[in-house]
Amino acid sequence: MTRTSVTSESFGPQVNSYLIDNPLWPFCKGCGHTMVIRRINEALVSLQLQPQDVALVTDIGCIGMSDGLFRAIHTVHTTHGRSTAFATGIALADSVLAEKKLKTIVLIGDGGAMIGLQHLVHAAMLNVDVTVLICNNFVYGMTGGQGSGFTPECFVTATTPDGNIVPPVDICEMLMSSNAAFVGRTIATDKELTSLIAQAIAYPGFAALEILELCTEFAVPQNELTGTKLLAVAEQNGWSMGLLRAGTDRPPFGKKYLDNILTKPTQSPRKSAVRKNLPKPMGIDGPVSLMIVGSAGEKVQSAAATLCQAAVASGLRVTQKNDNPVTQGSGFSLSEVWLSPEEIGFTGIDRPDYLVILSTDGYRELVERGVLLRLGNTTKVYIDESIDVPVEHGKVKRHAYRKLFGPTLAAVGALVHIARLNRLVDSEALDGAVQPRLKNDAPKFNQAMEQLMGKS
Amino acid sequence: MAEGAIQAGCAFFAGYPITPATGIFKAMIDELPSRKGLALSAPDEISAIAYCIGASMRGFKSMTATSGPGWALMTESVQYALMTETPLVIALVQRLGPSTGGATQGSQGDVLLAEYCTSGGYTIPILCPTNARECFELTILAFTWAEILRMPVIVLSDKEIAMTTESVDYESLPQMTSQDRPKNSAFVEFGEYDKERKNGTYYFHALHEIPIFSPVGGSRKVTATGSAHDKAGTLQKNSPETIDVLAHLEEKLLWRADDFVAVKQDLDPAAETLVISYGISSRAAQDAVRQSRKSGAKVSMLTIQSLFPVPRKKLRQATEGVKRVIVVEENLRGLYRSVIERYLGPIQVRGVNKIGAMITPAEIRSVIEGAV
Numbered sequence: 001m002t003r004t005s006v007t008s009e010s011f012g013p014q015v016n017s018y019l020i021d022n023p024l025w026p027f028c029k030g031c032g033h034t035m036v037i038r039r040i041n042e043a044l045v046s047l048q049l050q051p052q053d054v055a056l057v058t059d060i061g062c063i064g065m066s067d068g069l070f071r072a073i074h075t076v077h078t079t080h081g082r083s084t085a086f087a088t089g090i091a092l093a094d095s096v097l098a099e100k101k102l103k104t105i106v107l108i109g110d111g112g113a114m115i116g117l118q119h120l121v122h123a124a125m126l127n128v129d130v131t132v133l134i135c136n137n138f139v140y141g142m143t144g145g146q147g148s149g150f151t152p153e154c155f156v157t158a159t160t161p162d163g164n165i166v167p168p169v170d171i172c173e174m175l176m177s178s179n180a181a182f183v184g185r186t187i188a189t190d191k192e193l194t195s196l197i198a199q200a201i202a203y204p205g206f207a208a209l210e211i212l213e214l215c216t217e218f219a220v221p222q223n224e225l226t227g228t229k230l231l232a233v234a235e236q237n238g239w240s241m242g243l244l245r246a247g248t249d250r251p252p253f254g255k256k257y258l259d260n261i262l263t264k265p266t267q268s269p270r271k272s273a274v275r276k277n278l279p280k281p282m283g284i285d286g287p288v289s290l291m292i293v294g295s296a297g298e299k300v301q302s303a304a305a306t307l308c309q310a311a312v313a314s315g316l317r318v319t320q321k322n323d324n325p326v327t328q329g330s331g332f333s334l335s336e337v338w339l340s341p342e343e344i345g346f347t348g349i350d351r352p353d354y355l356v357i358l359s360t361d362g363y364r365e366l367v368e369r370g371v372l373l374r375l376g377n378t379t380k381v382y383i384d385e386s387i388d389v390p391v392e393h394g395k396v397k398r399h400a401y402r403k404l405f406g407p408t409l410a411a412v413g414a415l416v417h418i419a420r421l422n423r424l425v426d427s428e429a430l431d432g433a434v435q436p437r438l439k440n441d442a443p444k445f446n447q448a449m450e451q452l453m454g455k456s
Numbered sequence: 457m458a459e460g461a462i463q464a465g466c467a468f469f470a471g472y473p474i475t476p477a478t479g480i481f482k483a484m485i486d487e488l489p490s491r492k493g494l495a496l497s498a499p500d501e502i503s504a505i506a507y508c509i510g511a512s513m514r515g516f517k518s519m520t521a522t523s524g525p526g527w528a529l530m531t532e533s534v535q536y537a538l539m540t541e542t543p544l545v546i547a548l549v550q551r552l553g554p555s556t557g558g559a560t561q562g563s564q565g566d567v568l569l570a571e572y573c574t575s576g577g578y579t580i581p582i583l584c585p586t587n588a589r590e591c592f593e594l595t596i597l598a599f600t601w602a603e604i605l606r607m608p609v610i611v612l613s614d615k616e617i618a619m620t621t622e623s624v625d626y627e628s629l630p631q632m633t634s635q636d637r638p639k640n641s642a643f644v645e646f647g648e649y650d651k652e653r654k655n656g657t658y659y660f661h662a663l664h665e666i667p668i669f670s671p672v673g674g675s676r677k678v679t680a681t682g683s684a685h686d687k688a689g690t691l692q693k694n695s696p697e698t699i700d701v702l703a704h705l706e707e708k709l710l711w712r713a714d715d716f717v718a719v720k721q722d723l724d725p726a727a728e729t730l731v732i733s734y735g736i737s738s739r740a741a742q743d744a745v746r747q748s749r750k751s752g753a754k755v756s757m758l759t760i761q762s763l764f765p766v767p768r769k770k771l772r773q774a775t776e777g778v779k780r781v782i783v784v785e786e787n788l789r790g791l792y793r794s795v796i797e798r799y800l801g802p803i804q805v806r807g808v809n810k811i812g813a814m815i816t817p818a819e820i821r822s823v824i825e826g827a828v
Contacts, residue, residue, distance in 0.1 A: 055672050067679065068690060074672045076513065077681035077691070079536055085503045089470070089510020089518075090672055096494040097467050097516050102673045119506070122499045257494065264490045305621065312623045320621040326559065345743035347620050348814045 018044045018051060020071040027062060030220075032188035032213025036135055037066055039188075040105070043198035044073075055090055055104045059083040059112035062141045066107055081116025083108050084123050084132055091128040095254025096262070103201050104129065110136040113171060114149035120171070120208070124180035126253040127205040133197065134171060134208065135188075137215035138233075145218025152237055156222040168237060172244055175208050181250060182207035184243040187230045188214070196243065205252040280341055281314055283423035287340035290354040290418075291371070293362025294411055296324055296333045300358065303411035304335035306433050307419060311339045313429035319347045332365035339424060351376050354422070355394065356414050357383040358401060382418055384410065404448040409441060417452055457547050457611060458483030460595030461519050462491055464634035466545070468511035468518040469495040470504040472526060475559040476615040477549035480521035501526035505533040505546070512542050513680060515639070515671030517599055521547035524566050525556050531573040534608050536682040538578055538705060541658060541667060543602040543609075543637055545595065550614040552811065562615040563811060564735055564786040568795070570610050571764050576702070579709050581609045581716060582763040584734045588622040592629055594718065594761060599634035601716060605709055606637065606666055612763065614786075616736040616814055640668040640676055656688035663704045664711030709765060718761035719770045724749075727756035729824055730774055733784040734760045734792065737815050741784045744820035755824055763792060771799050780804040782823055786815055 019041050027033045044054065051072030058064045060080035067075035078086045087104045094102040113120060113134045123130050139157050140146040147157035147164055150171070154163040172183050182203045184196055188211050200207035212230045219225055225233070234241055251259075290307075294300040301322045308318040319338045325331040336349045351374050357363050366372050372391060375381070379394035384401045405413035416434055419425050438445050457480050461469070469488055471481035481497075488495035494511070498504035501522055508518035522530060527548050537544045550566045552558035571580055581601050583594040595611050602609040657679045658667045667687075670676040679689030684698050692698040709716065720738075722745065733741040738759040745757040758774040760767060775781060781803050783793035790807035797805050808815055808823050 052673065052675055052677070055678075065691070067681065072677065074678040075680070075689075076540075076672060076678070077683060079532060079682055082502065082506050082533065082536075085506030086510040086513075088503075089468075089507035089512075090514045091510075092494060092496070092507060093468055093511035093514040093516050093518075094673060097492075097511070098514060098673065102514075118499050119503055122503060257496075261489045262492060266490055266492070308621065308623070316623075318621075318623045321616070321619070322621075323560070344622070344739075345746075346740040346814070346817050347616065347622075348740075348816060350816065350818075 015045060015048060015051070015072075017041060018054075018070055018072050020069060023069050025069070026065040028216050030214060030216040031062070032137060032211070032215075033063055033066070033135060035188040035193075036107075036133065036211055036213070037069055039193045039197055040133070042194040043201060046194065046198050047202060049103055053101050053103060055087070055102055057083045057087040057090070057104060057106045059106070059108040059116070061109045061111055063107050063109045063112075063135050081108075081112045081114070082119060083112060084116055084119035084130065087130045088119065088123045088126065088128050091130050092126075092253065095129060095252065096257050100254065102129075104131070105201060106130060106132040108132060108134055109141070110134065110138060110148045110150035111140045114169070117174070120175060121178045124175045124178040124206050124208070127179070127181055127250055128253050129204055129206070131197075131200045131203070131207045132209070133200075134210045135213055136171075136210055137213040137219055139215050139218045141215045141218055145215070145222070152233055155219070157218065170237070170239060171210055172208070172240070176245055179250065180208055180245065181205045181248045183245040184208075185210040185212070185234070185239060185241050187212045187227070189227050199243075199246075203247055205247070205250070281316070281423050281425050284316065284339060284341055287338055287342070287344065288354070288424065289349045289352045290337045290339070290356070291334070291349055291352040292337075292356040292358070292411060292415065293332060293334045293365055294358035295361040296330050298333065298359065298407050298411060299409070300333040300362075300411045301335050303415050304337050306412055306437060307415045307425070308337060310419070310425040310430040310433035313432060314426035316341060316425070317344050319344050321347060332361040334362065334365060350374060352379060354418060355379055355381045356411075356418065357381070357387060357391075358410050358414060359384070360387055363387055363389055380418075380422070382414060384414075399452065404452060405445060409438075409445055412437070413445065413448065413452070416449060420453065457521070457591045457595045457613070458487055460592040461545065461599070462487055462493070463592075463632065464596040464599035465517050465636070466519045466599065467493045467516040468508060469493070470498045470507035470511075470520055471495075472498050472501045472504045472522070474501075474523045474526045476551055476618045477521040477523045477526070477547060479618055480547050480549070484519075501529040502533065505530045505544075508544055509533060509537050509540075509542050512537075512544055513540070513672045513678070515669075515674070517543070517545075517603065517634070517636075519545040519547065521549065523549050523551045524553045524569070527566065527570065534580070535574045537608040538574055538580070539682045540680045541606040541705075543606055543669075545598045545602050545609050545611065547595070547611045547613060549618045550612065560615060560619070561812065562736060562786060562814060564614060564737060565791070565811070567612065567763065567785070567787070567791045570612060578706050579765050580607070581605070581709065581765065582612050583609065583718060584612045584761055584763050585617060586735055586738050586759060586761075587617065588624045589629070590761065591617065592624070593632060596632045596634050597718065603635050603637040604666070606669060607709070612735065614736050637669045640670045640674070656686075658685065658689055658701060659687045660704055663700060663707040665704075666708050713765040714769060716762060716765060717767045717770060719767050720759040720761065721770070721774060722757040722759075723774060724754055724756050725777070727754045727777070728779045729753070729755045729782060730758060730778045730780070731755060731782045731784060731820070731824065732758045732760065732774075732796070734763060737784045737786050740815050740817045741820050743817040744824060747817060748821050748824045751825065753824055766796060766799065768799055771796060775800060775803055778803060780806070782806055782808060782820070784808040784815055784820055786810060
C-alpha cells in the first residue's frame with residue numbers, strides 16, 4: 001500500500017488533527033504540558049506529515065503520559081532519560097537502512113534531560129533527524145516536586161526546602177557546544193511556539209527546543225511563580241531566549257554515513273585458506289603445544305600468528321592465546337599455540353612441547369608463572385644466547401636469534417627455524433605465510449636463516 | 457560472532473569498547489558497511505543498546521556486544537526490550553568479576569547475572585558457544601530465536617573464547633540463515649482499533665501467541681511502551697488484560713521451550729557418571745571424558761549450548777541410569793549447577809569449580825576417576 005493511498009483512505013487529503021477526539025488530559029489544570037501537546041499537534045497539522053511517518057518517543061514522568069493523546073502517529077514510551085537514545089536508534093536506522101522518511105520527536109522533561117544528558121549530547125553530535133522538546137518545569141512533578149539539574153537558584157522544591165544553592169545547567173548552551181544544528185528556548189505560552197516546533201521538526205537534523213513551563217502543583221505555589229514570571233526566571237539565570245541557532249550546513253549523520261562509509265564495495269564471502277588433502281607435516285602426530293615469550297613491541301604475537309597461518313595452510317587446526325601486561329606497550333609478550341591434526345579441546349598449556357625464550361622480560365614472566373619448573377625432559381627449549389640464565393629442565397638449545405635477525409624479526413626467525421627443524425608445518429605453506437611479511441627485510445632474513453639452518 | 461551476525465542478516469550494530477568484547481565491535485565496524493549495514497560507536501553501553509532497540513523497532517535485525525561491566529549498564533534496556541517485545545541479540549563476553557574485575561581474565565561468572573536481569577525473573581534465552589565455530593552457528597540461531605520470540609537473546613561467550621585465535625574452515629561452515637520476524641505490513645486504517653484489538657501492537661489471543669511485529673514507520677500504528685500495558689500498548693495499572701500481557705511474556709517462550717534447545721550429547725548407555733558443562737569449560741571436560749574413558753571409566757558428557765530455557769528433557773535423557781553428575785564451570789559457587797540441581801532428583805551432584813584460570817582436563821579427571 002502506498003503512502004498516498006493511506007492518505008486518501010484514512011485521513012483524506014487534509015489532516016485536521018493528530019490527537020484523539022475529546023481527550024481526557026492527564027495533566028493538572030494550568031500545566032504547561034497541555035499547551036505543548038496542543039502546539040505539537042498544530043505544528044504537525046501545519047506540516048501535513050503522514051501519521052505513519054511520525055514517531056513520538058516519550059520519556060518518563062508526567063510528560064511521558066502524552067502517548068495516549070495521539071490518535072495517529074507511532075508512539076514509543078521509553079525509560080527515564082533514555083528517550084533520546086531510543087529515538088536516535090530509530091532515526092539512525094531510518095536514515096541509513098530505510099527510506100529516510102520518519103520524523104522522530106522526543107518529549108522529555110527537565111529530569112529526563114538531566115539523567116539522559118549524554119544521549120542529548122550524542123544525538124546533537126551525530127546530527128540525527130530527531131527533534132527534542134525539553135519541557136522544563138524546573139522540578140520532578142510526578143514524584144512530588146523534587147529539584148532537578150534545571151532548578152533555578154533559590155527555588156524551593158521538596159529537596160531544596162531552604163532554596164536551591166546549585167545553579168542550573170544551561171541545556172541550550174550545552175547542546176550548541178555539542179554542535180547541535182538547531183537550538184531554541186521559549187516559554188509554553190509563546191504565540192510563536194507552534195511555528196518554532198514546526199521549524200524544528202522540519203529541520204533535517206538534530207533540533208532541540210527548551211520550553212519553560214509551569215508545574216502548577218509544585219513549582220508554582222512554593223515559588224510564587226506565574227506564567228508571566230517565566231521570562232524573569234530566564235533572565236535571572238542568564239538564559240538567552242528565542243531561536244538561538246537556526247540550522248547549519250553540517251549534513252546529518254545518515255547522509256555522511258551513506259556518502260562516506262557505505263560506498264565500500266560489497267564483499268564476497270570469504271574463501272577458506274585451508275588446502276585440502278595435504279599430507280600431515282612429519283613432525284605432527286597429535287596435538288603439539290608451543291609457547292613463545294619475548295618483549296612487548298618485538299612482534300612476538302604476530303610471529304606466532306604467522307606460524308599459525310602456515311599451520312592452517314598445512315591443513316592443521318590451530319589455537320593461539322596471547323598475553324601481555326594491560327598497557328600492551330611494555331614488559332613481556334607471550335603466545336601459546338596449539339597445532340593439531342584434530343579438533344582442539346583445552347587451549348591452555350601446562351607443559352609445552354616447545355618453548356621459545358627471546359628476552360629477559362619473557363624469561364621473568366615464565367619464572368613468575370612457574371612454567372620452567374613444570375617442564376618435562378621432552379620439552380624442547382630454544383633460548384636466545386643473550387639471556388644468560390640457567391634452564392634446568394628440558395632439552396635446551398641456545399641460538400643467536402636476536403643477533404642474527406635483529407630484535408623485531410627474532411621471533412619470526414626463531415619460529416621459522418623451529419618449524420623447519422621439527423617439520424611442524426608444510427615448508428611451502430611456511431614460506432607463503434612468512435615471505436609476504438618480510439618485505440624489504442627478506443634477503444637479510446633469508447640469509448640469516450640459511451646461516452642458522454647450516455649450523456643446526 | 458560477527459560473521460554469524462552478518463550471515464544472519466544483522467543490519468545494525470552499536471557498540472562501546474570493552475575487553476574482551478571489543479573484537480566483535482571492531483569486526484562489525486569493519487565488515488558491516490560492506491554489507492550495506494550500519495555499525496557505529498555509542499558514547500556508552502546504555503546508548504549502544506538503546507540505539508539497537510530503536511533500530512530493531514524500526515524493523516532491522518540489531519546486535520550489540522559487551523562484557524560484565526557494560527552488561528550492568530545495559531540491563532535497564534534489556535528489560536525494556538523484553539517488555540516491548542523487541543528482537544535483539546546481545547553478545548556478552550564474560551571476564552573475571554565482580555565490578556571491573558580482570559579485563560583479560562576469563563570467567564563463567566555472569567551466567568545468572570545475565571539470566572536474572574529482569575524484575576520478575578523472566579526467562580531470557582542464553583546460548584553459549586564453546587569455540588569459534590559455535591560462535592558463528594549460535595549467533596545465527598540467536599537471531600532466529602530473537603526474531604521468532606520477539607525478545608532479547610544473549611550469546612554468552614567468555615574471554616578465553618573471544619580472545620583466542622582459532623582456525624575455522626569457512627567453507628565447512630553451515631549455510632545457515634536466520635529467520636526473520638513475521639511482519640505485519642497489511643494496511644489498516646491508521647490509528648483505528650477494532651473491538652478485538654487485533655491491530656493492537658501487542659495483540660495475542662492465547663497467552664503463548666506472539667504478536668505480529670509492526671515496525672515504527674510502517675502502515676500500522678505502533679504504540680510501544682516499557683510500562684505495564686494492555687494488548688493495544690496502552691498504559692494500564694493492573695487490569696486483568698495487563699496481567700495477561702505480563703504472563704504472556706513468559707508463556708510465549710515456555711510454551712515452545714522444547715523447540716528452543718541446543719545441546720551436544722556424548723552419552724555412554726553404561727555410564728554411572730555424567731559430566732555436564734558449557735562454554736570454555738566444556739572443552740576441558742570433553743578432553744577429560746575422552747581420557748578417562750581410555751582408562752576405563754564409564755562416563756557420559758552433556759555440553760549445554762542453550763543454558764536457558766533449561767533443556768529439561770535433554771537433562772532427563774542424559775541422566776537416565778546415572779548415579780552422579782559432575783558440573784564443570786569456571787565460577788566458585790557453581791552458578792548453573794544451582795539451577796539444574798532441582799531437575800536431577802536423587803542423583804548425587806558435585807561441581808568442579810575454579811576462578812583465575814581455565815579448569816584443566818586433569819582437574820576434571822581427578823573428580824571423574826575419584827570414588828562415586
